Amino acid sequence: GKFFNAGQSCTAVNRLYVHESVRDDLLSLIEKKTAALKVGRGDAEGTAIGPLIDEAGLAKVENQVADAVGKGARVLVGGNRWTDSALPGHFFEPTVLVDVTPDMLISHEETFGPVLAVATFRTDDEAVELANATDYGLAAYVFGSDLRRIWRTLDRLDFGVLGVNDPAPVRPELPFGGQKNSGQEREGGAEGIDAYTETKAVALRF
Numbered sequence: 001g002k003f004f005n006a007g008q009s010c011t012a013v014n015r016l017y018v019h020e021s022v023r024d025d026l027l028s029l030i031e032k033k034t035a036a037l038k039v040g041r042g043d044a045e046g047t048a049i050g051p052l053i054d055e056a057g058l059a060k061v062e063n064q065v066a067d068a069v070g071k072g073a074r075v076l077v078g079g080n081r082w083t084d085s086a087l088p089g090h091f092f093e094p095t096v097l098v099d100v101t102p103d104m105l106i107s108h109e110e111t112f113g114p115v116l117a118v119a120t121f122r123t124d125d126e127a128v129e130l131a132n133a134t135d136y137g138l139a140a141y142v143f144g145s146d147l148r149r150i151w152r153t154l155d156r157l158d159f160g161v162l163g164v165n166d167p168a169p170v171r172p173e174l175p176f177g178g179q180k181n182s183g184q185e186r187e188g189g190a191e192g193i194d195a196y197t198e199t200k201a202v203a204l205r206f
Contacts, residue, residue, distance in 0.1 A: 001013045001141065001167025001168065002016075002114070002116045003034070003037060003048065003049060003094055003114050003116075005050075006049050006050050006051065006052055006092070006113065006114045007111060007112060007113045007114040007115065008052065008053060008057070008112050008113065010138055010139075010182075011138060011139040011161065011168070011169075011170060012111075012112075013116065013141065013167065014106070014110060014111050014116075014117065015100070015106070015107060015117045015118075015119065015130075015131070016116055016117065016118045016119070017118075017119055017120070017121050017127045017130055017131060018118060018119070018120055018121070019120070019121060019122070019127075020120045020121070020122055023120050027076065027096075027098060027118065030076075030096055030116070030118070031076050031077055031096060034076075034077045034078070034094050034095075034096050034116070035077050035094075037049050037094040037114075039082045039091055039093065039094070040084070040087065041087060048094075049082075049091070049093075049094050049114055050091075051089035051090045051091050052090040052091070052092060052112075052113055053090070054090060055090055057090065057112060057113065058081065058090040058091075058092060058113070060111075060112070060113070061092050061111060061112075061113035061114075061115055062081065062092070063105070064104075064105050064106040064109065064111055064113075064115065065079055065095060065097065065106070065115060067104055067105045067106070068097050068100060068104040068105070068106050068117065069097075071101065071103060071104050072099060072101065073097045073098065073099050073100050073101070073104060073106075073117075074097070074098050074099050075095065075096075075097060076096040076097065076098050076118075077093075077094065077095060077096045078092075078093030078094050078095030078096065078114075078115075079093065079095050079097075080092075080093055081093070092113055092114055092115070093114070094114045095114060095115040095116070096115075096116045096118060097115065097116070097117045097118060098118045099118075099119075100117040100118060100119045101119065102130065102133060104117070107119075107130075107133070107134075108133060108134045108135070110136060124149065124152070124153055127153070128153060128156045128157060131157060131159075132156075132157065132158045134180075135180055135181045136178070136180055136181050136182045137158045137159045137160060137178050137179035137180040137181075137182045138159060138160060138161060138177075138178035138179075138182035138183070139159055139160070139161040139162070139163070139169065139178070140157045140159035140161075140162055140163075141162070141163040141164075141166070141167055141169070142154060142157075142162070142163070142164055142165075143164075143165050144165070150164055158179050158180065159178065159179060159182075160175075160176070160177045160178040160179050160182065160183075160186070161174075161176060161177075161178070170188075171188070172188055172189075173188070173189055174188055174189050175187070175188055175189040175190075175191035175192060176188040176189075176192070
């Protein structure tokens with residue numbers, strides 16, 4: 001959910017909030033899987049991370065990482081430009097930042113790059129508050145097994161698309177769109193047809 005298309009997807013995960021009780025185990029898995037991602041040509045066998053769209057996109061990612069590290073975040077994996085003399089382009093290593101805090105740029109700006117920002121929470125209230133603390137609200141994801149707890153969380157998240165144990169919750173039959181600065185209206189589903197219609201109200205008396 002983070003690294004497809006090198007993180008250049010509108011629904012790519014930007015921030016991951018992990019409960020403190022599973023933090024170490026989950027980070028160990030994330031570190032192992034992220035370190036195994038191969039950077040290179042998109043048409044080469046086994047490549048998982050291709051280039052970013054341009055120098056501005058790469059500079060934005062670098063700036064967010066540098067800002068986070070400067071404010072106390074720790075690089076678990078990656079953290080730098082990826083270079084290869086035989087392959088020019090705008091590449092960045094698949095990166096995981098831990099100990100991310102709300103004052104960092106990556107906590108409230110979209111990244112559009114292969115960087116996962118990880119923070120820890122203790123209570124559901126704290127997790128929801130952290131997740132909503134952004135001007136954007138396209139997609140959010142909740143992972144767990146307690147359905148009542150999940151539904152309570154979904155009801156409080158200010159996002160237009162929500163995935164439950166699903167990092168790719170986009171379906172043609174579902175309305176797609178965001179809240180806040182992540183767009184207006186919806187595409188897909190019955191709701192997506194509304195933008196193409198003009199409603200007429202007709203009152204009749206005989």
